[in-house]
Amino acid sequence: xxxxxxxxxxxxxxxxxxxxxxxxxxxxxxxxxxxxxxxxxxxxxxxxxxxxxxxxxxxxxxxxxxxxxxxxxxxxxxxxxxxxxxxxxxxxxxxxxxxxxxxxxxxxxxxxxxxxxxxxxxxxxxxxxxxxxxxxxxxxxxxx
DNA sequence: GCCAACGTTGGC
DNA sequence: GCCAACGTTGGC
Numbered sequence: 594x595x596x597x598x599x600x601x602x603x604x605x606x607x608x609x610x611x612x613x614x615x616x617x618x619x620x621x622x623x624x625x626x627x628x629x630x631x632x633x634x635x636x637x638x639x640x641x642x643x644x645x646x647x648x649x650x651x652x653x654x655x656x657x658x659x660x661x662x663x664x665x666x667x668x669x670x671x672x673x674x675x676x677x678x679x680x681x682x683x684x685x686x687x688x689x690x691x692x693x694x695x696x697x698x699x700x701x702x703x704x705x706x707x708x709x710x711x712x713x714x715x716x717x718x719x720x721x722x723x724x725x726x727x728x729x730x731x732x733x734x735x736x737x
Numbered sequence: 738g739c740c741a742a743c744g745t746t747g748g749c
Numbered sequence: 750g751c752c753a754a755c756g757t758t759g760g761c
Contacts, residue, residue, distance in 0.1 A: 595759095597759090619744080620744095640758080640759060640760085641758080641759055641760085645759080645760070699760080716741080716742075716760090717741065717742035717743060717758090717759095718742090718743090718759095719742075719743060719744085719757080719758050719759070721758095
């Protein structure tokens with residue numbers, strides 16, 4: 594799961610313990626959220642920063658949560674086309690697990706993995722939520 | 738700041 | 750349904 598640290602970083606999650614992953618407004622990313630199961634491990638990725646990369650771990654807590662920000666006109670994530678009757682956007686809550694001593698940089702990940710193995714290293718990939726294959730996830734964990 | 742790689746919008 | 754125009758993302 595990707596986030597800009599200036600908006601919401603791993604330090605924020607560590608401080609709060611858990612958070613609702615609101616604001617995802619891409620259908621493909623939403624579908625990946627819907628495919629999640631409580632207990633799933635999450636790689637927390639920092640984008641738009643000096644050293645983009647995986648900075649820690651989280652765990653999926655609750656799935657299928659309606660994203661309240663879609664109904665809030667004051668929210669940057671407000672969606673006027675969504676309704677309470679048929680909400681478009683739902684998401685998951687995640688709990689903090691671990692903050693890495695140093696980030697596992699995108700540059701390192703690009704060295705080790707192909708875009709087939711790890712969607713994150715694919716050029717032009719802008720999805721904020723992406724699946725990671727278990728075998729690849731274990732390799733990443735062994736690199737920490 | 739640049740720009741490639743998208744996704745979305747809207748006229749037709 | 751097509752596609753040009755536009756906006757956004759995000760690495761560099």
